[in-house]
Amino acid sequence: MHGKALPYLLLMPATLFLCVFFLYPFALVAFEAFTRDGGFTLDNFRTMAGNWKFPVAFWNTTLLAAIVVPIQLVTALLMATVVSRLETGRGAALYIFAIPLGISDLAAGLIWLAIFDQSGFLNTLLSNLGLVDRPVMFLGYQSKLTIFIAVVLAEIWRATAIMMVILVAGMGLIPREYHEAAEVFGASPWKRFVKITLPLLRPSLQTAIILRVILAFEVFAVVAALGGTNLPVLMGETYNWQFSLQDRNVAAAFALLILAISVGLTLFFLRALRVPKEARI
Amino acid sequence: MSAVAEAPVVATADARKAGSWLLVATVILLSVWVLLPIYLLIVNALSSPEEVTAFPKRFFPSFDFGSLSFFINFAGVGRALWNSVLVATLTMILSIGFGAPAGYALSRFDFPGKGTFRFLVLMTRAFPLPLLALPLAVMFIRTGLDDTAIGLALVHTTLALPFAVLITFSLFSGIPVELEEAAWTLGCTRLQAFRKVILPLALPGIAASAIFAFTISWNEVFAAAVLTIENRTLTAFLLQSLGESPLYLKFAGGAALVIPALIFIFAVRKYLFAMWGIANR
Amino acid sequence: MNALKTLAGAALALSIAIGGAQAQVLFWSTQARPVEETQKMRSEVLKAFNGQVDYQVAEDGPWLTRLQAELQAGSGTIGVLGGLHGDFSTVGADLVDLSGVDVGGVKLNEAYKKLGTLGTGEQKYLPWMQATFLMAANKQALQYLPAGVDLNTITYDQLIEWSKNIAENTGSPKFGFPAGPKGLKHRFFEGFLYPSYTGSMVTKFRSAEAETAWNKFKELWQFTNPNSTNYAFMQEPLLTGEVWVAFDHVARLADAFNQKPDEFVAFPAPAGPAGRGYMPVVAGVAIPKTSPDMDKAKALVAYMLKPETQIATLKATNFFPVVDVKLPDDMPASVKAFGPTITTMTGAPDALPALLPMGLGDLGGKFNQVYVDSFERIVLGGQDVHGVLEEQAAALKALIDKAKASCWAPDKPSEGACPVD
Numbered sequence: 017m018h019g020k021a022l023p024y025l026l027l028m029p030a031t032l033f034l035c036v037f038f039l040y041p042f043a044l045v046a047f048e049a050f051t052r053d054g055g056f057t058l059d060n061f062r063t064m065a066g067n068w069k070f071p072v073a074f075w076n077t078t079l080l081a082a083i084v085v086p087i088q089l090v091t092a093l094l095m096a097t098v099v100s101r102l103e104t105g106r107g108a109a110l111y112i113f114a115i116p117l118g119i120s121d122l123a124a125g126l127i128w129l130a131i132f133d134q135s136g137f138l139n140t141l142l143s144n145l146g147l148v149d150r151p152v153m154f155l156g157y158q159s160k161l162t163i164f165i166a167v168v169l170a171e172i173w174r175a176t177a178i179m180m181v182i183l184v185a186g187m188g189l190i191p192r193e194y195h196e197a198a199e200v201f202g203a204s205p206w207k208r209f210v211k212i213t214l215p216l217l218r219p220s221l222q223t224a225i226i227l228r229v230i231l232a233f234e235v236f237a238v239v240a241a242l243g244g245t246n247l248p249v250l251m252g253e254t255y256n257w258q259f260s261l262q263d264r265n266v267a268a269a270f271a272l273l274i275l276a277i278s279v280g281l282t283l284f285f286l287r288a289l290r291v292p293k294e295a296r297i
Numbered sequence: 298m299s300a301v302a303e304a305p306v307v308a309t310a311d312a313r314k315a316g317s318w319l320l321v322a323t324v325i326l327l328s329v330w331v332l333l334p335i336y337l338l339i340v341n342a343l344s345s346p347e348e349v350t351a352f353p354k355r356f357f358p359s360f361d362f363g364s365l366s367f368f369i370n371f372a373g374v375g376r377a378l379w380n381s382v383l384v385a386t387l388t389m390i391l392s393i394g395f396g397a398p399a400g401y402a403l404s405r406f407d408f409p410g411k412g413t414f415r416f417l418v419l420m421t422r423a424f425p426l427p428l429l430a431l432p433l434a435v436m437f438i439r440t441g442l443d444d445t446a447i448g449l450a451l452v453h454t455t456l457a458l459p460f461a462v463l464i465t466f467s468l469f470s471g472i473p474v475e476l477e478e479a480a481w482t483l484g485c486t487r488l489q490a491f492r493k494v495i496l497p498l499a500l501p502g503i504a505a506s507a508i509f510a511f512t513i514s515w516n517e518v519f520a521a522a523v524l525t526i527e528n529r530t531l532t533a534f535l536l537q538s539l540g541e542s543p544l545y546l547k548f549a550g551g552a553a554l555v556i557p558a559l560i561f562i563f564a565v566r567k568y569l570f571a572m573w574g575i576a577n578r
Numbered sequence: 579m580n581a582l583k584t585l586a587g588a589a590l591a592l593s594i595a596i597g598g599a600q601a602q603v604l605f606w607s608t609q610a611r612p613v614e615e616t617q618k619m620r621s622e623v624l625k626a627f628n629g630q631v632d633y634q635v636a637e638d639g640p641w642l643t644r645l646q647a648e649l650q651a652g653s654g655t656i657g658v659l660g661g662l663h664g665d666f667s668t669v670g671a672d673l674v675d676l677s678g679v680d681v682g683g684v685k686l687n688e689a690y691k692k693l694g695t696l697g698t699g700e701q702k703y704l705p706w707m708q709a710t711f712l713m714a715a716n717k718q719a720l721q722y723l724p725a726g727v728d729l730n731t732i733t734y735d736q737l738i739e740w741s742k743n744i745a746e747n748t749g750s751p752k753f754g755f756p757a758g759p760k761g762l763k764h765r766f767f768e769g770f771l772y773p774s775y776t777g778s779m780v781t782k783f784r785s786a787e788a789e790t791a792w793n794k795f796k797e798l799w800q801f802t803n804p805n806s807t808n809y810a811f812m813q814e815p816l817l818t819g820e821v822w823v824a825f826d827h828v829a830r831l832a833d834a835f836n837q838k839p840d841e842f843v844a845f846p847a848p849a850g851p852a853g854r855g856y857m858p859v860v861a862g863v864a865i866p867k868t869s870p871d872m873d874k875a876k877a878l879v880a881y882m883l884k885p886e887t888q889i890a891t892l893k894a895t896n897f898f899p900v901v902d903v904k905l906p907d908d909m910p911a912s913v914k915a916f917g918p919t920i921t922t923m924t925g926a927p928d929a930l931p932a933l934l935p936m937g938l939g940d941l942g943g944k945f946n947q948v949y950v951d952s953f954e955r956i957v958l959g960g961q962d963v964h965g966v967l968e969e970q971a972a973a974l975k976a977l978i979d980k981a982k983a984s985c986w987a988p989d990k991p992s993e994g995a996c997p998v999d
Contacts, residue, residue, distance in 0.1 A: 026398040126551050189471035223467040260638075278423030543612065
C-alpha cells in the first residue's frame with residue numbers, strides 16, 4: 017500500500033457508509049421528485065414554484081441566511097479571539113460560549129418564545145421599567161418585522177457556537193510566534209488579526225461558513241415557534257407538503273431545491289475561500 | 298498605523314490595560330447574552346404552573362420542582378436517557394471513526410475523486426432527514442436494524458459525518474506537513490508519525506467533532522421517533538409530546554433535555570484546548 | 579485509542595442485547611399526545627386490558643412515516659393504530675376490515691361507524707372517541723356582553739359586537755382563534771363558518787353567501803388578538819389572559835377549565851343565517867395489514883369500545899364516548915363544563931351538523947389546505963375575497979373531481995363527484 021492507494025483506503029469506510037445510508041435513500045427520494053403516477057415529469061417542480069407561498073418562503077429563507085450568517089461569523093470570531101486571549105478563566109468562557117450547542121432547536125424556540133411572547137419576559141421587563149403601559153405584541157401577524165428580528169436574534173443565539181468551536185480549534189493551530197513577531201514590529205492588535213489570524217484561519221473559516229450556510233437554509237423549528245404561520249420558510253413548506261398535504265413528490269422537489277441552493281453556495285465558498293496548498297503554514 | 302509603532306512605552310502599557318478591560322467587558326457581555334436565555338428557561342422550569350402563565354413574569358425561580366419531578370418520575374425516563382446516551386456515544390465513535398481518516402486523506406493527498414467526495418459529504422447535510430426517514434425505515438425493518446440503538450446511531454452518523462470530515466480536514470490542513478516529514482526522517486513509519494505527532498495536534502478538532510456528533514444525536518427527534526419504538530431516546534420520548542403539553546411541562550421538559558447535553562460539553566471542553574500548550578511551546 | 583475500542587465494543591454489544599421481541603401489542607397513536615394524557619392512557623385506560631399494551635404516541639409526521647415504512651416493508655411491529663378520521667384516509671387500502679370484530683353488546687354511534695368505512699364497503703376503522711369545538715370565555719368578558727345576548731343562542735353578529743366591546747373597553751383585542759401552524763383552524767372554516775352562512779361546505783364554496791361569511795370573519799378578525807397566528811392550543815392564552823373569548827377543540831381548552839374552573843365558561847359555537855354549523859372530531863382505532871398478532875389486536879380494539887374504557891378515556895383525554903354510556907359524577911371540571919354545552923349545541927333548534935370530509939383518500943390534507951389558503955390570503959394577506967374564492971374554488975373542484983368524492987353533510991348527496999357551483 018503506497019501513496020496512490022492510501023487516500024482511497026482512508027476514504028473507503030466513509031464512502032461505503034454514505035452510499036448505503038445516504039445515497040441509496042436519497043436516490044429513492046430524488047426519483048420521486050421527477051415522477052408522478054409512474055411517469056417522468058417536471059410537474060412537481062412546477063407545482064412547487066407555482067404555489068403562492070413559494071416566493072415568500074424562498075425569500076424569507078434567503079434573507080434570513082443573508083442576515084444571520086454574517087452576524088454569526090463576526091460574533092464567532094469575536095468569541096474565539098476573546099477566548100484565545102484570556103489568561104485566566106479561558107475554560108469557563110469557552111464552556112459558556114459553547115452552551116447553546118447542547119440545546120435543540122425546538123428547545124431554543126421555546127426559550128425565545130418565552131421572551132418575546134405577549135406575556136413573556138421582555139414585556140415584563142418593559143412594563144417593570146415603566147416603558148410601556150400594556151404588553152407589546154411582538155409576534156402578531158401584522159408585525160412581520162419584529163417577528164423577523166426575533167427569529168434573527170434566536171438564530172444568532174442558538175447557532176453561533178457551532179462556528180465558534182470550529183474557529184477556536186483552528187485558532188489554536190496558529191503558532192504564537194507569528195503574533196509575537198508582529199507585536200515586536202509594532203503591529204496593532206487589529207492589524208495582527210487582519211494580517212495574521214484571518215489568513216491563517218482560512219481552512220477553518222471555510223468549513224465554518226459552509227456548514228453554517230447549509231444549516232441556515234434548513235432553518236425551521238425556531239421560525240415555526242416564533243413566527244407561526246407568518247414567516248413561511250422552505251423547510252417548513254417541505255414538511256407541510258410531505259406530512260400535511262401528503263404529497264411526497266412535491267416535498268421531494270422542495271428538498272432537492274434546498275439541496276441545490278446549498279450545493280451552489282458551497283461551491284461558491286469553496287472557490288472564494290480557497291486554501292492554496294503553497295499558502296499553508 | 299506607524300503612530301502605534303512610535304508611541305512611547307507608557308502609552309502601550311496604558312493601551313494594554315485598557316485592552317484587558319475591554320477584553321473582560323466583552324467576555325462578560327457575551328456570557329450574559331448566552332446565559333440569560335438559559336437562565337430564563339430554568340426560571341420557568343422551576344416555577345409552578347400558575348407562575349408560568351402569569352403576567353408580569355418573575356425573574357427569580359420559586360423553586361417549585363413539581364413540573365421537573367413529573368418528568369423524572371415519568372415511567373421509562375431512565376431507560377430513555379440510557380438509550381440516548383448509548384446512541385449518542387455510538388454516533389460519536391462512528392462519525393469520528395469514519396470521518397477522521399477521510400479528513401486526513403483530504404488534507405494530505407491530491408487524487409482524482411477528491412472533489413466528488415467532499416461534495417458527497419456536504420450533500421448529506423444539505424438534505425432534510427425526515428424525507429430520508431421513510432426509505433431508511435423500510436431498509437431497517439427488512440434488515441433487522443429497526444428499533445436498535447446501533448441502527449439509529451447509523452442514521453445520526455450521516456448527520457454528524459460532514460462535521461467530522463470537514464473539521465478534521467481543516468485541522469489537518471493547518472498542521473504543517475513538514476512536522477510529519479520530520480518524523481519520517483527520524484525513522485517513524487507513517488502510522489507512528491501520525492499517532493505521535495499529528496494526533497495530539499488534531500485532538501481539539503476531534504473533540505470539536507465529538508461534541509457535534511454527540512449533540513446532533515442527542516437533539517435529533519424525527520428519525521428517533523420513527524426508528525425507535527421500544528428503545529426510544531429521551532428526545533423522542535420527551536419532545537414528541539412536548540409540543541402539545543401544557544406550557545409548564547414544555548419548559549420542564551426542555552430543561553430536562555438541556556442538562557445532560559451541558560454535562561457532556563463540560564466533560565470534553567478541556568480537549569478543545571489540549572494543544573494550546575503545544576502551539577505556545 | 580484502546581479505551582475507545584473497548585467503549586465501542588461494549589456499546590455495540592449492549593445495543594444488540596437491548597433489541598428484543600415482546601409480546602405486547604404496540605398501540606401507535608396520534609392521540610393523547612400531551613405527556614399527562616399519555617401517562618393516563620397507560621396507567622388508567624389500558625391497564626385493565628388482558629394482555630399487555632405498549633401505548634406509544636407520535637406526531638403526525640413520524641406516525642405516518644413509520645406506518646408507511648412497515649407497510650412497504652411488508653412486516654411490522656405496530657399492532658393497533660389510533661388516529662383521527664383524517665389520519666386514516668391516506669392508508670385506507672392497507673387497513674384490515676373490522677366489521678367482524680365482536681364489540682359485545684355496546685351500541686356504536688351509527689353515523690361515525692359509517693365514516694369509518696372511508697367510503698368503501700369495509701369497516702376500515704372503528705370509531706374510538708369523539709369531540710367537537712366549542713367557545714370558551716373568561717368570566718371577566720361577560721360584563722361586555724351586549725344587552726339581551728344569551729350565550730347559548732349566540733350568533734356570529736353578536737360575537738363580533740361582543741369582541742368589539744371588549745377590545746374597545748380594555749384597549750386590546752381579546753378574541754382568540756387557533757390559527758397557528760398546529761392549530762385546527764381548517765375545521766372551523768369547513769365545519770362552522772361555511773355551514774353557518776351557506777348551509778354547505780363544498781358546493782357553495784364561492785357563493786355570495788360565502789363571500790359574506792369571509793367578510794364577517796374579517797370583521798371579527800379586527801377584534802382578534804394578532805398573536806392568534808401563533809396559537810395551537812387556546813387553553814394557554816386563556817390562562818395567561820391574553821385572550822378572553824376563544825374558539826377551539828374541547829381537548830385543547832380543557833386545561834384552562836381544569837386549572838381555574840371558576841374563571842371560565844363554555845358555550846356553543848355561534849349561529850349564522852343558515853344555522854348553527856358544527857363539526858364533530860372523530861378518532862378511530864384500526865389495524866394495519868402488517869399487524870403481527872391479529873387476534874390480540876382485535877381484542878384490543880374491542881376493549882377500547884367497552885363502556886368502562888370509554889369513560890376512562892374521557893377522563894384521560896377529554897374525548898367523549900362513541901358508545902351509549904351514562905357518565906358518572908366524578909368527572910374533571912372540563913368535562914363537567916363541556917358535556918352540557920355540547921348537548922345544548924347539538925340539540926339547538928338551528929343546529930346544523932357538518933360531517934368530516936369523506937372519500938377524499940390522500941387528498942384530505944389538500945382539501946384542508948384550500949380553506950387554510952383562503953384564510954391566509956383573504957384575512958391575513960388582505961386579498962380580494964371574490965378573486966381568492968374563484969381561484970381556490972378551482973383548486974377545490976380539481977381535487978374533489980380527482981377523488982370522485984360525492985357530497986357529504988351538510989351538502990346534499992350527489993351523483994358522482996360533489997359539484998362546486
